[in-house]
Amino acid sequence: MAVDPEFVEHVLDLFLGLGPLRTGRMFSGVAVYAEEDAMFAMISSSQTVYMKSDAATLPAFEAAGAEPFTYTRSSGERQVTSLMSLPESAMDDASEALDWARLSMGPARAAAAKKRAEKARKAARKAAKA
Structure with missing residues (x-):
């Protein structure tokens, strides 16, 4: 099942304050990027918005009831x-x-930096073999 384009537009409108955004394919959903390559959100085919998290931010998401x-x-079943998930209250509140x-x-940003570093290492290994 594809993501509804109108829903994608609604989500992008919610995040306009981050500056220029772009989207890309991710699983059967849509990845949302800011700052060129920082994937900070994903929209699933079930029309759920998921936000990038780590050990430092996870408690805030859990406290808000995020899944x-x-x-x-x-x-x-695997949990990532x-x-x-973006708390439901934020779906109609651009400020939240x-x-x-x-x-x-x-x-x-941390994930994007790690990905860039890995790409650079692979390119360096490939260049060294040539």
Whole structure:
């Protein structure tokens, strides 16, 4: 099931205060990026918005009643606590949604930096072999 384009637009409107945003495919949903490559949110095909989280931000999400992204594999259900649901109250409150987005930017920046470093290491190894 694809993500409703109108829902994607609504979510992007909620996060406008972060500056320029872009989207990309992620699983059967849509990834939302700020600052070029910092993926701070994901919109699932079930129209749930998940925010990037880490050990430092997880308690705030849990206190707000957020749930982790969950999917099923042949080995059973898996929970991904690095993606926590946007609290329902923020879905109609751009100010609150923006607060959650700003909280998610720390983990998103860290993940983007790690990904860039890994790409650089791979490129360096490839260049060394050439």
